[in-house]
Amino acid sequence: MLKIEHLTKHYGTFPALQDLSLEIPERQLHGFLGPNGAGKTTTMRILATLMTPTSGRASVDGVDVVRKPHEARKLIGYMPDFFGTYDNLTCREYLDFYGRCYRIGAKERQRMADQLLELIQLGDKRDTYVDSLSRGMKQRLCLARSLIHDPKLLILDEPASGMDPRARADMKGILRTLREMGKTVLISSHILPEMSELVDSLTILNRGRLVLSEDVKSLAARMSGNAPLEIRLAEGCGEEAVDAVVVCLKELPGVAEILQPEPYLLQVRLEGGDEQCMQMLREMTARGLPVTDFHRIPMNLEQVFMEVTQDE
Amino acid sequence: MSNPILAFSATRRMRSFRTILTVTAYAGMLLLIAILMLKGMFGTSVTIQSMQQGVRCYLILTAAQFGLLVLIGPAMTSGAIAGERERQTLELLLVTNTRSFRIASGKMLESYAMLALLIVSGMPAMCLTVVVGGVSFSQVLVSMLFLLAVAFGTVCVGVFASACCRTSVRSGVMSYRIIALIAVITALPFIFGYPRNITDVVYDSQQYAALTKDGALKMIHPLLYCNPGFGLVALLQDQTSLLSGGSLENIPGFGTATMVQRTQYQQWGRLLCTYLMMDRAGGQSIALISSGAIAVAGSVLMGIATFLIRPRRKRVIGD
Numbered sequence: 001m002l003k004i005e006h007l008t009k010h011y012g013t014f015p016a017l018q019d020l021s022l023e024i025p026e027r028q029l030h031g032f033l034g035p036n037g038a039g040k041t042t043t044m045r046i047l048a049t050l051m052t053p054t055s056g057r058a059s060v061d062g063v064d065v066v067r068k069p070h071e072a073r074k075l076i077g078y079m080p081d082f083f084g085t086y087d088n089l090t091c092r093e094y095l096d097f098y099g100r101c102y103r104i105g106a107k108e109r110q111r112m113a114d115q116l117l118e119l120i121q122l123g124d125k126r127d128t129y130v131d132s133l134s135r136g137m138k139q140r141l142c143l144a145r146s147l148i149h150d151p152k153l154l155i156l157d158e159p160a161s162g163m164d165p166r167a168r169a170d171m172k173g174i175l176r177t178l179r180e181m182g183k184t185v186l187i188s189s190h191i192l193p194e195m196s197e198l199v200d201s202l203t204i205l206n207r208g209r210l211v212l213s214e215d216v217k218s219l220a221a222r223m224s225g226n227a228p229l230e231i232r233l234a235e236g237c238g239e240e241a242v243d244a245v246v247v248c249l250k251e252l253p254g255v256a257e258i259l260q261p262e263p264y265l266l267q268v269r270l271e272g273g274d275e276q277c278m279q280m281l282r283e284m285t286a287r288g289l290p291v292t293d294f295h296r297i298p299m300n301l302e303q304v305f306m307e308v309t310q311d312e
Numbered sequence: 313m314s315n316p317i318l319a320f321s322a323t324r325r326m327r328s329f330r331t332i333l334t335v336t337a338y339a340g341m342l343l344l345i346a347i348l349m350l351k352g353m354f355g356t357s358v359t360i361q362s363m364q365q366g367v368r369c370y371l372i373l374t375a376a377q378f379g380l381l382v383l384i385g386p387a388m389t390s391g392a393i394a395g396e397r398e399r400q401t402l403e404l405l406l407v408t409n410t411r412s413f414r415i416a417s418g419k420m421l422e423s424y425a426m427l428a429l430l431i432v433s434g435m436p437a438m439c440l441t442v443v444v445g446g447v448s449f450s451q452v453l454v455s456m457l458f459l460l461a462v463a464f465g466t467v468c469v470g471v472f473a474s475a476c477c478r479t480s481v482r483s484g485v486m487s488y489r490i491i492a493l494i495a496v497i498t499a500l501p502f503i504f505g506y507p508r509n510i511t512d513v514v515y516d517s518q519q520y521a522a523l524t525k526d527g528a529l530k531m532i533h534p535l536l537y538c539n540p541g542f543g544l545v546a547l548l549q550d551q552t553s554l555l556s557g558g559s560l561e562n563i564p565g566f567g568t569a570t571m572v573q574r575t576q577y578q579q580w581g582r583l584l585c586t587y588l589m590m591d592r593a594g595g596q597s598i599a600l601i602s603s604g605a606i607a608v609a610g611s612v613l614m615g616i617a618t619f620l621i622r623p624r625r626k627r628v629i630g631d
Contacts, residue, residue: 049407050403050407050623069623076407082400084399084401087324088328089324101409
């Protein structure tokens with residue numbers, strides 16, 4: 001659906017985006033992450049035809065966004081990280097106006113506006129003035145605006161920023177519905193835990209360069225293989241028992257590091273796969289050590305993010 | 313309306329309480345002037361005095377409308393594009409399939425329609441002068457058409473400034489500066505004289521007598537046609553003999569001289585030469601050319617404004 005090839009953008013001599021290549025298949029929620037100044041918004045603005053790249057190309061469903069911006073705009077719905085709403089206008093009129101800008105016929109506009117207002121759970125607010133809506137509602141209305149011409153690709157720049165947890169949950173639900181409807185969504189956000197729950201694949205940019213682009217499932221599998229083990233010991237088992245566990249662990253092959261963040265909690269970094277892990281569990285059980293919990297620390301997108309953006 | 317920007321902006325403007333207030337204040341002020349000037353003349357027969365007062369009232373109302381349009385026009389259009397930038401909605405429009413020309417023209421037409429509404433709302437006051445006498449309805453209509461042309465010019469200046477600036481306040485200031493600049497530049501022929509030797513023609517009685525209407529039109533400096541104030545004076549002179557009918561006769565030393573002799577007074581020479589050319593050429597023709605010049609200049613400004621708001625020019629660093 002979306003193909004980016006060697007996309008580069010320089011502002012004067014400052015490289016905002018360097019040689020970005022990326023491909024996003026249809027019907028995917030793709031996360032776009034990166035620290036401030038990484039080039040996410042620049043990429044999104046190029047894709048939204050608001051800016052031309054210094055070099056490289058990008059196409060949506062085979063249509064080049066640089067050479068054929070007018071055709072590309074029919075395929076793209078863009079929601080920036082600000083509301084962009086008007087006063088003195090009701091929700092339905094707001095959507096109707098943008099529908100007219102896309103030259104959609106009156107009946108079709110009305111049908112789309114009604115459907116979208118239901119989708120974003122603002123069906124009962126259709127005749128309410130936009131400026132009287134809450135922040136979360138305005139954000140959802142802006143999402144509906146970007147959908148009024150039924151685009152194939154949605155580009156959402158920080159769609160949940162500034163929302164309360166309830167509004168964010170609503171937004172997540174709407175995005176899942178959009179995926180079920182067959183839309184491809186490129187979404188940037190700083191709320192990493194929610195992104196990891198929501199997206200199918202993700203790309204991390206840092207200083208204008210791509211540092212990671214991967215399917216979330218494969219990333220999770222890869223990361224969990226290297227994740228540290230957490231061993232919880234029985235409360236009040238005594239220092240001697242804890243020392244015995246540490247001695248036991250040190251004797252085992254593949255143990256690279258042992259940390260003790262709490263008196264009865266150990267974190268072990270293991271150089272090796274599941275075999276070493278199984279051996280460790282067998283050994284501790286055989287020695288009768290007071291282990292109450294033994295598990296790998298689950299993958300955390302925030303840790304991945306910090307790790308891949310740290311080296312740059 | 314095929315232009316969504318026009319329809320939408322008009323809807324929003326007409327829902328605003330400020331619009332109701334503006335139209336009421338504009339029409340009310342003109343009516344008040346008319347009523348104060350013409351009180352006691354209604355319900356009586358038309359006399360020379362009432363006709364003279366009607367003409368005076370007509371002059372004041374037309375000049376007041378001209379001044380108000382020049383003042384209100386930029387204020388009304390300063391937010392046309394800059395306001396969209398302030399609300400961050402311009403980009404949302406640009407990512408739709410609405411071309412920048414449609415955005416600029418929609419905004420311009422909407423503001424122009426508002427000014428046209430103001431001009432029309434001033435019509436009752438203007439028509440009171442017709443009732444009293446001294447001014448015909450066709451003259452009122454012609455002056456309204458000229459005011460519509462002036463309104464077009466001010467709106468185009470406003471949209472141009474709005475396309476150049478990021479905020480409405482800056483855009484408003486820039487509009488007034490541009491209008492002041494236009495007024496000064498187009499008045500330069502009065503200060504620095506004519507490249508064409510107008511005085512030679514006026515001083516030579518044979519040449520002056522043989523001067524045709526077209527010839528007189530060509531003698532007037534082209535820059536003057538671009539000055540809406542000059543167009544208005546020419547039109548009012550044509551309709552009411554504004555200048556030759558009164559005030560100049562009272563200037564010391566001028567009373568007994570002929571109009572051609574007066575041009576020899578150094579300080580008034582160029583002005584009076586222009587007046588003579590204006591008189592020979594006909595005020596309506598000058599106003600028509602002036603309207604055309606305003607329309608052309610306005611269109612050029614609109615073209616530049618369209619260029620300025622097109623997408624893919626803005627640069628935003630990083631996030």
